[in-house]
Amino acid sequence: MSLHIKAKKGEIAENVLLPGDPLRAKWIAETYLENSFCYSEVRGMFGYTGSYKGKPVSVQATGMGIPSAMIYINELIREYEVKNLIRVGSAGSYQKEIELMDIVIAMSASTNSTINKDHFQMDDFAPTANFELFMKAVDHARNNDVNFKAGNILSSDTFYEDDPDTYKKWAKYGVLCVEMETSALYTIAAKFGVNALSILTISDSLITKEELSTEKRETKMGEMIELALECF
Numbered sequence: 001m002s003l004h005i006k007a008k009k010g011e012i013a014e015n016v017l018l019p020g021d022p023l024r025a026k027w028i029a030e031t032y033l034e035n036s037f038c039y040s041e042v043r044g045m046f047g048y049t050g051s052y053k054g055k056p057v058s059v060q061a062t063g064m065g066i067p068s069a070m071i072y073i074n075e076l077i078r079e080y081e082v083k084n085l086i087r088v089g090s091a092g093s094y095q096k097e098i099e100l101m102d103i104v105i106a107m108s109a110s111t112n113s114t115i116n117k118d119h120f121q122m123d124d125f126a127p128t129a130n131f132e133l134f135m136k137a138v139d140h141a142r143n144n145d146v147n148f149k150a151g152n153i154l155s156s157d158t159f160y161e162d163d164p165d166t167y168k169k170w171a172k173y174g175v176l177c178v179e180m181e182t183s184a185l186y187t188i189a190a191k192f193g194v195n196a197l198s199i200l201t202i203s204d205s206l207i208t209k210e211e212l213s214t215e216k217r218e219t220k221m222g223e224m225i226e227l228a229l230e231c232f
């Protein structure tokens with residue numbers, strides 16, 4: 001086992017879905033994976049392995065925010081040799097044409113986190129999705145009439161901003177939505193030469209202030225999960 005994941009070597013598949021929410025991880029395993037078992041409950045951050053259409057797939061919750069996600073992503077790659085990581089998260093819309101329950105496929109992730117600034121001595125690294133995973137998601141979405149947008153997103157260190165208009169500076173430059181982990185996922189995947197993608201479901205809008213209930217955030221993201229599973 002690793003420090004934060006209680007799985008034996010070989011218990012985690014090469015293909016892993018990464019929701020932030022542990023209850024979404026449980027719901028994904030129970031709804032989509034055959035013969036799934038729970039390999040870790042450390043800190044309540046559930047991890048499961050099963051199969052989807054005959055392929056081994058794991059789902060590991062990462063918690064909220066870049067520091068938490070970095071722990072799980074590092075351990076999955078370093079200790080369990082995971083090769084394909086697809087985040088399946090919720091996000092807040094920054095654009096009026098992106099509505100609740102729409103799907104966003106993240107080509108790249110801007111960030112207000114200073115972790116990469118420190119790491120690259122103030123130079124800018126551009127966290128980018130793996131091209132093959134990205135194209136698989138786009139092709140599958142197009143072929144199945146999934147309502148999606150693809151582009152740059154923001155991985156933010158803050159959920160509650162002092163100034164409710166902070167989002168506008170990003171929206172003006174075409175950033176589609178905000179979440180809290182993808183820039184770290186893309187950066188760590190690049191470092192270790194593995195493949196990463198984030199697919200997000202819009203759970204609220206910074207513009208209209210509409211939002212999904214907690215229950216829907218846990219369990220009503222099936223279109224995104226099926227799209228992600230088809231990319232493995």
Ligand SMILES: O=P(O)(O)O[C@H]1O[C@H](CO)[C@@H](O)[C@H]1O
Pocket residue numbers: 019020021063064065088089090091159178179180181
């Ligand atoms: O729904 P998840 O995957 O947790 O993602 C989003 O939701 C959390 C905030 O509510 C942050 O983790 C953000 O990235």
Ligand SMILES: O=c1cc[nH]c(=O)[nH]1
Pocket residue numbers: 090091092093159178179180203204
């Ligand atoms: O990080 C997040 C996730 C969902 N909605 C938001 O507004 N921010």
